[in-house]
Amino acid sequence: MAQDLDRALLQEARSLFKKLPHDFADSERPLAPERVVLGKMLFFDPRWSVDQNVSCSSCHNPALYGSDALTKSIGVRGRRHARNAPSALNIAGDFAANWRGDRKDVEDQAITAAIGALSTGHTDHVAWIAQIKSIGGYLAMFRRAFPDEDDPITPTNLSLAIGAYERTLATPGPFDAYLDGNILALTSQARLGLRTFVDVGCAACHNGAGVGGAIFQKFGAQMDYWLATGSKDIDKGRFDVTKDDADLYVFKVPGLRNVAMTPPYFHDGSVATLPDAVRVMARVQLGRTLADEDVDGIVAFLKSLTGELPKDFSTMPTLPAGGAR
Ligand code: HEC
Ligand code: HEC
Known part of the structure; x- marks a missing residue:
């Protein structure tokens, strides 16, 4: 030319x-490092899904740029999702989440994924909360990320932690x-x-x-x-x-x-x-x-829109010790 x-x-x-x-920080939701670290663990840890077999990263796989290379994702207990898994990278910058925009933002998306029939298999928040509590190390991590709360393992805090992590993925x-x-x-x-x-x-x-x-x-x-x-x-x-x-x-x-x-x-x-x-x-x-x-x-x-993967994206975090039930 x-x-x-x-x-x-x-x-x-x-x-x-x-x-x-550089990141998708939101004025109301600062990217506290303690939340980002916790969010990354939750994203990669399969132990809080109902069969302890599926994590967010199963379908949003770092080696596949945050997607899963399948036509339609396969989730908990081998069930097939109705739609293709979008990449989890850069998604926090979108105006709405999911193909149909049925979720407001990544935090809203995470709260429903926590009780997604395919993503975790839990049918209510009580069930995954119990499962996370049974993994010893998480309580201290949630306390560090949400220091003002006595009982910090809540749906809102899970979504804030996962959302904070996703907001770093540019x-x-x-x-x-x-x-x-x-x-x-x-x-x-x-x-x-x-x-x-x-x-x-x-x-x-x-x-x-x-x-x-x-x-x-x-x-x-x-x-x-x-x-x-x-x-x-x-x-x-x-x-x-x-x-x-x-x-x-x-x-x-x-x-x-x-x-x-x-x-x-x-x-x-x-x-x-x-x-x-x-x-x-x-x-x-x-x-x-x-x-x-x-x-x-x-x-x-x-x-030319293929970017550099976020630092450490492909490194599995060290997960809190203690097996789930
Ligand atoms: C009128 C709006 C519109 C125009 C114009 C448009 N797109 Fe799209 N594009 C969409 C929508 C909506 C989707 C999602 C379709 C779906 O999967 O349901 C999409 C999806 C895509 C995808 C698939 C992305 C993925 O991750 O699966 C590619 C690639 C793409 N568009 C490229 C293009 C290119 C190249 C052009 C020009 C030739 C173009 N688009 C023009 C609206 C548009
Ligand atoms: C079984 C595979 C699977 C698992 C496990 C899974 N996802 Fe997804 N994810 C998908 C699919 C499929 C969609 C698209 C859903 C739709 O559009 O209806 C999606 C959509 C998303 C989106 C929105 C993307 C966009 O385009 O707006 C985000 C963010 C996301 N997932 C994060 C997560 C998080 C966080 C977890 C773990 C709590 C998780 N996912 C677990 C398959 C999965």
């Missing part, structure tokens, strides 16, 4: 996207260096792909720091999505949450950070590869058939 075109593209990119923040990458002004942080193919991504209209939905994660949209703006994805079960999206006809087939526009590392794609994992996911998007959302070279360019751009 000629220099002036490159400069114009950078200008435009800066108006549409933003650098990832993965800046080459695209952030590019937005900073280092044009060569993106290959020329990736820059052409970025040009195409903006020109064909992808950035109308996928924008901001997450390159998505900021709005709901219908999956099927131009045609029924299952005709392009081959989905067998048709998920009605947010409609099942709100019962409002306007929400039929509406999903959260997912952030595309690390998307090259988290196949398969879409809420049901129906599409196996990134080039095919890009083709589906162009057809279903924009009514366009992209030339192969445009698809390759967009994929090269999307690869």
Whole structure:
């Protein structure tokens, strides 16, 4: 690309996207180190699930960029989830949690995951609290994280600890260096792909720091999505949450950070590869058939969204001693 075109593209990119923040701290929820450490342990510890076999990291696996490489996740007692596991990375920056946005934020998500039929298998908070209390070391950890409370092992505190950990999981990458002004942080193919991504209209939905994660949209703006994805079960999206006809087939526009590392794609994992996911998007959302070279360019751009994994993300924490019952 000629220099002036490159400069114009950078200008435009800066108006549409933003650098990832260093973390997703929230003014009301400071990232106290004691909470982050506890949250990480809870995230990796399978001993508080009903069969002591499944942890958050089973489906949000560090080696797989916080996802699980399955079409649909398999949880406690081998039960299959209705949807594909999104990455747990950068997700704290989204405006709502889950594919259908049925949870407000990562804390709200964690509180329900604690009693998720598949994620822990517990049906009420009393049960997991008892199980955590039976693991000796946790009480002291909760006391350090919530020093003003006598009985700190509560659903709210669990969600604050896990949420604090998730709010540290940001993965800046080459695209952030590019937005900073280092044009060569993106290959020329990736820059052409970025040009195409903006020109064909992808950035109308996928924008901001997450390159998505900021709005709901219908999956099927131009045609029924299952005709392009081959989905067998048709998920009605947010409609099942709100019962409002306007929400039929509406999903959260997912952030595309690390998307090259988290196949398969879409809420049901129906599409196996990134080039095919890009083709589906162009057809279903924009009514366009992209030339192969445009698809390759967009994929090269999307690869520049692969960031560095958070420090120690792949290191299993030392868990509190004491087996569960
Ligand atoms: C059985 C696999 C599994 C386990 C275990 C699991 N998750 Fe998930 N997680 C999923 C799936 C599938 C979704 C998408 C759910 C949906 O959209 O309906 C999800 C969604 C999420 C999201 C929201 C992502 C987004 O796109 O907004 C967060 C955050 C999250 N999980 C964190 C956790 C935490 C914390 C735990 C442990 C308490 C946990 N998960 C346990 C599979 C799992
Ligand atoms: C009208 C809004 C809209 C437009 C335009 C749009 N998308 Fe999407 N995108 C979505 C929604 C909504 C989803 C989630 C669909 C689902 O799985 O239910 C999605 C999902 C994706 C996914 C899958 C992410 C994952 O983790 O599974 C990729 C990749 C993607 N879009 C890329 C693109 C590209 C490339 C373009 C331009 C060719 C584009 N999108 C245009 C709304 C949009």
